[in-house]
Amino acid sequence: MSPYLLYAIDAVAVAVLTFALYFPRHRRRDLVVAFLGMNIGVLAVASVLAQSSVGAGLGLGLFGVLSIIRLRSNELSQHEVAYYFASLALGLLGGLGASVGWLSVAGMALILLVMALADSPRLFAAxxxxxxxxxxxxxxxxxxxxxxxxxxxxxxxxxxxxxxxxxxxxxxxxxxxxxxxxxxxxxxxxxxxxxxxxxxxxx
Structure with missing residues (x-):
């Protein structure tokens, strides 16, 4: 699969995650910026690492450290942590998934489906x-x-x-x-x- 097509799919996926799922349900504007920025940043760096000899393992380790620093800098609720890592995972799949093609797209779709169902206002509403x-x-x-x-x-x-x-x-x-x-x-x-x-x- 073309990397550019995968980048476009990632852009659509993070837009759905942010503007169709998160914001209508929770209305926190500052995290919209965080989710979009995290996704695009991860996508860009993962794409470069995928074409270099550094290796994806080092990139994933660095983003693990960065995510811990980000989560410690401001208090987030548990559902916001889930959206945060969903955005990060979408970026990783978009940047590193060109070699596996549609399997990466299926992973993005699965993330969106799980978030849509697990964070549904009708689930355990009482x-x-x-x-x-x-x-x-x-x-x-x-x-x-x-x-x-x-x-x-x-x-x-x-x-x-x-x-x-x-x-x-x-x-x-x-x-x-x-x-x-x-x-x-x-x-x-x-x-x-x-x-x-x-x-x-x-x-």
């Missing part, structure tokens, strides 16, 4: 992860879970306490819960506090 600040220090785990179920109106799967502040009488907890399933027999709220909390960083 499952949420939320950081909750409760205005009472609650040390009893059972009472905390019951209070969170009253507060969130769903079934709590996991409640991990991040900070128990006895001085300021607050509890910071990360909660994983389902909104489409209510507890079967919800008892009265065991915590005698106003039913409000600050909800933030829902993902």
């Amino acid at each position: 499952h949420r992860t939320t950081r909750v600040v409760v205005d009472r220090a609650i040390s009893d785990h059972g009472a905390l879970v019951a209070h969170l179920e009253h507060l969130l109106g769903g079934l709590v799967h996991s409640a991990s306490v991040e900070r128990l502040d006895l001085a300021n009488d607050t509890t910071v907890v990360e909660v994983r819960y389902r909104t489409d399933v209510a507890p079967a027999h919800l008892p009265p709220d065991p915590v005698d506090v106003p039913r409000h909390a600050d909800l933030a960083v829902t993902r």
Whole structure:
């Protein structure tokens, strides 16, 4: 397969990944630049390495180091990490895949299909992860879970306490819960506090 045709296919694939899958679902503009820049940069360097005696192994090792530095420089959510490496993989397939032809194109198509399905808003739509600040220090785990179920109106799967502040009488907890399933027999709220909390960083 012509390398130039493969470059064009990579450009179409990264455009689909960025503008058809990621941005409509997550609306983070700065990562659009990161995904496009990473893909084109990997494509360019991988294309040069494919024609040189340096070898693709060294190129892959260098990009592994660069990707670790990039991921440490700014906090990314897990789905953003997946898109980041999908963009990188598309660039590698486009730059190094001329010798295998359509197998490289099939790999690009598989990446796009997996990302489209795995990040679908309909997949596990009722499952949420939320950081909750409760205005009472609650040390009893059972009472905390019951209070969170009253507060969130769903079934709590996991409640991990991040900070128990006895001085300021607050509890910071990360909660994983389902909104489409209510507890079967919800008892009265065991915590005698106003039913409000600050909800933030829902993902």
